[in-house]
Amino acid sequence: MSKVIVVTSGKGGVGKTTSSAAISAGLAMRGHKTVVVDFDVGLRNLDMIMGCERRVVFDFINVIQGDAKLKQALIKDRRLENLFVLPTSQTRDKDALTQDGVKAVLDELRQEFDYIICDSPAGIERGAHLAMYFADEAVVVTNPEVSSVRDSDRVLGLLNSKTYLAEKADGRAVKAQLLLTRFDPQRVAGGEMMSVEDVLEILAIPLLGIIPESTTVLRASNVGMPVVLDDKSPAGRAYEDAVGRLVGEQIEMRINPAEKRGFLQRLLKRTA
Amino acid sequence: MQAPKADEREGATVKPIQIRGRSLTAVALHLEGAADANFYNALDAKLRQTPLFFENAPLVIDLEHSSVASPEAISALVAELRRRRLSVFAAQNATAEQASAALAAGLIVLPGGRDVPIERVSRSPARSARPVKLLAAEPEPPPAATKLITQPVRSGQTVFADRGDLVVIGSVSSGAEVIATGNIHIYGRLRGRALAGVNGDGAARIFCHALDAELLAIAGLYRTSETLGPDTPRQNVQIYLEGEKLCVESLK
Numbered sequence A: 001m002s003k004v005i006v007v008t009s010g011k012g013g014v015g016k017t018t019s020s021a022a023i024s025a026g027l028a029m030r031g032h033k034t035v036v037v038d039f040d041v042g043l044r045n046l047d048m049i050m051g052c053e054r055r056v057v058f059d060f061i062n063v064i065q066g067d068a069k070l071k072q073a074l075i076k077d078r079r080l081e082n083l084f085v086l087p088t089s090q091t092r093d094k095d096a097l098t099q100d101g102v103k104a105v106l107d108e109l110r111q112e113f114d115y116i117i118c119d120s121p122a123g124i125e126r127g128a129h130l131a132m133y134f135a136d137e138a139v140v141v142t143n144p145e146v147s148s149v150r151d152s153d154r155v156l157g158l159l160n161s162k163t164y165l166a167e168k169a170d171g172r173a174v175k176a177q178l179l180l181t182r183f184d185p186q187r188v189a190g191g192e193m194m195s196v197e198d199v200l201e202i203l204a205i206p207l208l209g210i211i212p213e214s215t216t217v218l219r220a221s222n223v224g225m226p227v228v229l230d231d232k233s234p235a236g237r238a239y240e241d242a243v244g245r246l247v248g249e250q251i252e253m254r255i256n257p258a259e260k261r262g263f264l265q266r267l268l269k270r271t272a
Numbered sequence B: 001m002q003a004p005k006a007d008e009r010e011g012a013t014v015k016p017i018q019i020r021g022r023s024l025t026a027v028a029l030h031l032e033g034a035a036d037a038n039f040y041n042a043l044d045a046k047l048r049q050t051p052l053f054f055e056n057a058p059l060v061i062d063l064e065h066s067s068v069a070s071p072e073a074i075s076a077l078v079a080e081l082r083r084r085r086l087s088v089f090a091a092q093n094a095t096a097e098q099a100s101a102a103l104a105a106g107l108i109v110l111p112g113g114r115d116v117p118i119e120r121v122s123r124s125p126a127r128s129a130r131p132v133k134l135l136a137a138e139p140e141p142p143p144a145a146t147k148l149i150t151q152p153v154r155s156g157q158t159v160f161a162d163r164g165d166l167v168v169i170g171s172v173s174s175g176a177e178v179i180a181t182g183n184i185h186i187y188g189r190l191r192g193r194a195l196a197g198v199n200g201d202g203a204a205r206i207f208c209h210a211l212d213a214e215l216l217a218i219a220g221l222y223r224t225s226e227t228l229g230p231d232t233p234r235q236n237v238q239i240y241l242e243g244e245k246l247c248v249e250s251l252k
Helices: A016-029 A060-064 A099-112 A126-133 A146-161 A164-168 A185-189 A196-203 A215-222 A234-246 A263-271 B006-011 B037-049 B071-083 B096-104
Strands: A003-008 A034-038 A083-086 A115-119 A137-142 A175-183 A207-212 B027-030 B058-062 B087-092 B108-110 B147-149 B158-161 B166-169 B177-180 B184-190 B193-196 B206-211 B215-218 B221-224 B235-242 B245-250
Touching: A003 A016, A003 A126, A016 A034, A016 A083, A016 A115, A016 A137, A016 A175, A016 A215, A016 A234, A034 A099, A060 A099, A099 A115, A099 A126, A115 A126, A126 A146, A137 A146, A137 A196, A146 A164, A146 A175, A146 A196, A175 A196, A175 A234, A196 A207, A207 A234, A215 A234, B058 B071, B071 B087, B071 B096, B087 B096, B096 B108, B147 B158, B158 B166, B166 B177, B177 B184, B184 B193, B193 B206, B215 B235, B215 B245, B221 B245
Parallel strands: A003 A115, A003 A137, A034 A083, A034 A115, A137 A175, A175 A207, B027 B058, B058 B087, B087 B108, B147 B166, B158 B177, B166 B184, B177 B193, B184 B206, B193 B215
Antiparallel strands: B206 B235, B215 B221, B235 B245
16 A cells, blocks of 8 residues: 655745655665655756756656656666656746646556655645645654744645545545754754744644754755765664654654764864 | 934834724714705704714715715715714715715725614624624524534634634644634634634633634734733633723633
8 A cells, every 4th residue: 555645844945855855765775665756846856865866857747748658757766776756847837737647647656656755845835735635644844943833834734624635524634744854952952943842732743753953964965865875874863763653663752863972972062 | 392303213212103903883874865855854863862972983974875976965965974073984885986976075985894783783893804704794693503623723724613602622823713703712722813703792702721822802802912911811711801801811
C-alpha cells in the first residue's frame, strides 16, 4: 500500500525542499521504494538539492501534458537504489498543474512506489493546493517563530478542509505531523525563539522531529546531497529519527542531538 | 497661547493620524411617495411623541418607496429635516437619479442594508464588523441549533453558528474567527476572534478556558487585545455585556 506524503508549510524558506530530500533519502535508505516530486513549478530547486540537476530531460509538467512518459521523466538517484526524483519545469508556472493531471501522475506512481513525497511550494495557492490535495499524510515544516507557526496553522486548516480525503468526508483525514526545523536551543533559552512546547500548544499535532539549526544542512544543499547521507551531523541524525517515526517506529525525541557532544567539546564551543 | 514649535512637535510621540474602524447605529427614515404636507405632519407628530429620541441620532433617508428624485426636492427634504434638528447624513436604496441628487445635497449614498423597526430595538443594536452576510433576515427564525466543533479552529478558518450557540472543543488559533448568534463556549485557548450574539443578542456570552483573544464582541460591541488591560483575567473566563460595557470576569 503506497502512501502519498506532502511536505508543506505555508511560509517559504523554512526547509520544505531540504526536508523533502532528506525524508525521501531516509525512506530509501530503509529500503522503501521512494519518489520525491517537485510541485514548485517555475522555481525548480529539488533537483539541485538532490544533486541531479544536470540529468533533467523531461519533467513533471511534460508528463502531465502527455509530452513524455513518466518513466522518461523519473531520475534515478546515483547513491541510493530505491530513490527517484520527478523534477519540475523551470520555464512554466503553477497554472500548468491540473487536478486531473496531478491525479493521473500520482496514481501511476502509486503503482510502483511505497512512498511518494510531494515537495510543496510556499503559499496556499494552486501549487501548494495541488501538492496537498491527494495526500494521505502531511509533514508540516515549521520554524520556531510566530509567523511560521501561524502559516503552518493555516495550512493545517487547509489540510482539514481542502484535500481529497477531507472533501470525501468518509471519516478519514490527512494525518498531519510537525517537523520543527532550524531549531536552536540556545536561542530558545534566550527567548528569541519559541519553545517546542509553545509551538505544539498552538498547532496541536504530533511531533515528528526536531531538526537543529546546522551549517551541515546548507553545505549538503550546496553539494546536492540529502542531509541524511551525512550520518555524522546532528541534523542528519535528527532527520533519520524523523523518518523512523514517519514509518511508525517508536524513537525517543532528542530535543537537542547536538548536546551529545563531550564535556570538553562543549566547553570549547562556549569559549569559541 | 503659542503654537508649539516644529521641533517640539517632531519630538512628540503622538501620531498625527490614526485610522480606526467605527460602526454606529443610525435611524432609517422610510419615505413613502412624495415629501408632501402629509409626510411632514406625520413626522412632526412622531417627533412630538418622542422628542428626545431623535436628538443627535444619525439619520438615513430610505428612498426605496419614494418618488422624491429631483435635486431640488431632495435638497428641500434635507433642509426640512435639518430644520427639525434631525442629523440626516445619508440616503439608502436610492435610484441612480436619486443618488446623484443626494450627493449634490451633501449626503452620502449607502448601499442597501437591512434595518429593523425601531420599536424592536431594546438597546443599541450595534452592528458587528461584518453584518451583511450574518444578518440575512428571515421572517420566522428557525429553531435554535447548537454547533459543535471537535477540532481546533485554525488560522484563516471561520466557524459560524447561525442558529444559536457554538461549542468548540479545542483551541481557536490567532487569525481564526468563531461567530455565533448565541453564546460561544471554547474548551481551549481563544487566540483568535470571537463574536457572540451577532444578530444583536446582548444577553449572549463568551466562555473560554484561556483568553488570549485578538477580538471579543457581543452584539457588535467589541474590545480588541489592545484594549484588554493587563489586569484582565486570562484563565476560565466569561465575557458578557453589562449595559454598554464588555466585561471579562473570572469563573470562580
